[in-house]
Amino acid sequence: MIKIEGNLNASGKRFAIVASRWNEFFCDQLVKGAQSALIRHGASEESITLFRCPGAFEIPQVARRIASTKKFDGVICLGVLIRGATPHFDYISSETTKGIGNATKDFDIPFGYGVITVDNLDQAIERSGSKAGNKGEEAALTVLEMCSLLEKIDGLI
Numbered sequence: 701m702i703k704i705e706g707n708l709n710a711s712g713k714r715f716a717i718v719a720s721r722w723n724e725f726f727c728d729q730l731v732k733g734a735q736s737a738l739i740r741h742g743a744s745e746e747s748i749t750l751f752r753c754p755g756a757f758e759i760p761q762v763a764r765r766i767a768s769t770k771k772f773d774g775v776i777c778l779g780v781l782i783r784g785a786t787p788h789f790d791y792i793s794s795e796t797t798k799g800i801g802n803a804t805k806d807f808d809i810p811f812g813y814g815v816i817t818v819d820n821l822d823q824a825i826e827r828s829g830s831k832a833g834n835k836g837e838e839a840a841l842t843v844l845e846m847c848s849l850l851e852k853i854d855g856l857i
């Protein structure tokens with residue numbers, strides 16, 4: 701059996717991080733996690749650009765516009781949605797997730813899904829760098845692996 705999988709080499713690649721400002725404290729932790737993962741795997745500071753948008757709902761539009769420039773090898777989408785008392789959370793979570801998913805289908809580069817959708821502050825703490833890891837870091841590592849895997853698939857053609 702021939703097995704093809706991606707590796708985690710960020711050297712020579714350019715990355716965009718799109719992060720929303722809502723729940724900024726937690727979002728900043730996700731950004732730090734993503735940035736540190738990229739640097740640890742060979743990215744230079746200058747190869748990473750952070751785009752800040754208002755809320756999670758806006759992330760897909762920004763991510764798509766970034767992808768259209770063709771200046772980046774991958775886009776890491778980071779946001780923090782915390783459930784409130786109304787159904788608003790469900791509408792925004794759903795649109796954000798669908799939007800990032802659609803971007804993945806419509807563009808040739810990987811998009812990392814590092815938007816956390818949580819019920820309360822404890823869950824946000826857990827997922828932005830403590831008990832449940834750092835979802836920003838995970839999204840960045842996924843983008844790295846996918847960049848490499850897609851390159852390898854292209855190399856088969």
Ligand code: DLZ
Pocket residue numbers: 720721722723754755756757758779780781782783784788789792
């Ligand atoms: C409106 C809103 C609410 C209620 N909650 C969040 C949230 O938890 N996280 C987040 O990133 N954004 C939230 N927003 C803002 C929306 O994402 C969006 O920015 C506004 O509805 C304006 O389009």
